[in-house]
Amino acid sequence: xxxxxxxxxxxxxLFAIGVLGVLIRRNVIVVFMSIEIMLNAVNISLLGxxxxxxxxxxxxxxxxxxxxxxxxxxxxxxxxxxxxxxKPTVNLDEFNILKG
Amino acid sequence: MELLIxxxxxxxxxxxxxxxxxxxxxxxxxxxxxxMMLGLAIVFAFTQAHFIAILQIIIYAGAIxxxxxxxxxxxxxxxxxxxxxARDKNKLLTGLTAVLLVGxxxxxxxxxxxxxxxxxxAVPDSFGTVALIGEFLFTDFVLPFEVASVLLLAAMVGAxxxxxxxxx
Numbered sequence: 001x002x003x004x005x006x007x008x009x010x011x012x013x014l015f016a017i018g019v020l021g022v023l024i025r026r027n028v029i030v031v032f033m034s035i036e037i038m039l040n041a042v043n044i045s046l047l048g049x050x051x052x053x054x055x056x057x058x059x060x061x062x063x064x065x066x067x068x069x070x071x072x073x074x075x076x077x078x079x080x081x082x083x084x085x086x087k088p089t090v091n092l093d094e095f096n097i098l099k100g
Numbered sequence: 101m102e103l104l105i106x107x108x109x110x111x112x113x114x115x116x117x118x119x120x121x122x123x124x125x126x127x128x129x130x131x132x133x134x135x136m137m138l139g140l141a142i143v144f145a146f147t148q149a150h151f152i153a154i155l156q157i158i159i160y161a162g163a164i165x166x167x168x169x170x171x172x173x174x175x176x177x178x179x180x181x182x183x184x185x186a187r188d189k190n191k192l193l194t195g196l197t198a199v200l201l202v203g204x205x206x207x208x209x210x211x212x213x214x215x216x217x218x219x220x221x222a223v224p225d226s227f228g229t230v231a232l233i234g235e236f237l238f239t240d241f242v243l244p245f246e247v248a249s250v251l252l253l254a255a256m257v258g259a260x261x262x263x264x265x266x267x268x
Contacts, residue, residue: 001102002102002103002106002146002147005212006103006106006110008208008211008212009212010110010113010114010143012204012208013114014113014114014117016201017114017117017118017120017121018117019197019201020121021120021121023193023194023197024121025121027126027177029126029129029168029171029172029175029177030120030121030126030129032168033120033129033130033133033168034120034121036133036160036164037117037120037121037133037136040136040137040140040160043140043152043156044140044143047144047147047149047152048147050149051147051148051149051227054224054227056226056227056228056232056233056236057236057240057241059149059151059152059228059233059236060233060236060237060241060244062149062152062155063152063155063233063237063248064244064248066155066156066159066160067248067251067252068251069159069160069164070159070163070164070252070255071251071252071254071255072255073164073167073168074167074255074256074258074259075255075258075259075262077167077168077171077259078258078259078260078262078263079262080171080175081171081174081175081262081263082262082263084175090175090177
C-alpha cells in the first residue's frame with residue numbers, strides 16, 4: 001500500500017516542474033503544456049487523499065478537473081491560433097501589446 | 101509490492117515531465133507529455149481508481165494531446181533555437197513565485213514531518229469502480245455534473261467563435 005506522503009511528494013514535484021516550465025519557457029504552447037502538468041499534479045494529490053480517506057467522492061473532483069482542463073485547452077488553443085493570425089510568433093515575450 | 105511498481109512509474113513520470121519542460125522541440129514536448137499522462141494512468145490504475153485511469157487515457161492522452169499536436173502542426177512551428185532561453189525578466193512575477201514556492205515547500209515539509217499519516221487500510225472492492233463513481237455522479241453530485249456539461253458547451257462555442265477567420 002502506497003502511503004499518502006508519497007502521493008503528496010510526487011504531486012508536489014510534478015507541480016514544481018510545471019511552475020518551472022511556465023516561468024522559464026518562451027514557447028506559448030510549451031507553457032500551456034506545463035499548465036497541464038500542474039493540473040495532473042493536483043489530480044494525483046486528490047487521488048492520494050481519496051484513497052487515504054477511503055471515500056470515492058474525491059474522484060468526482062478529479063472528473064471535474066478533467067472537464068475544466070478540456071474546456072481550458074480548447075479555449076486556450078483557439079486563443080493561441082487567433083493570436084498567431086495577428087502576429088506570426090509563439091514567443092510569449094513578443095505578446096506585449098497589452099502592456100501599459 | 102505496490103511500492104516496487106509505484107516508484108519506477110513515478111520516477112518515469114517526473115523524468116518525462118522534466119523532458120517536457122527542457123526539450124527544445126514542441127513536438128518532442130508533446131510526445132513526452134503523452135508518456136507522462138500514460139504513466140499517471142498506470143498510477144491511477146494501481147490506486148484502484150479504474151474509472152479515473154480510463155478517463156485519463158481517453159481525455160488527457162487522447163483528446164487533449166491530439167488537440168495540442170493538431171495546433172502544433174497547424175501553426176507549423178520550426179524548431180526555435182531561442183525558445184530555451186530564459187524569458188525576459190519580470191521581477192514581480194519572479195518575486196511572487198519565489199515567495200509562493202518557499203511558502204509551499206515550508207508548509208509541505210512541516211506537514212510531512214509533523215503529521216503521522218497512517219497507512220491506509222484495505223479499501224473495499226467497490227473503491228473507484230465505474231459503478232460507484234457513476235452512482236455518486238448521478239445522485240449526490242448531479243448539479244456539478246450538469247454544470248460541467250454547460251461549461252463544456254460554452255467552451256465548445258467559444259473555441260469555434262475564437263478560431264473563426266473573421267472575428268466581426
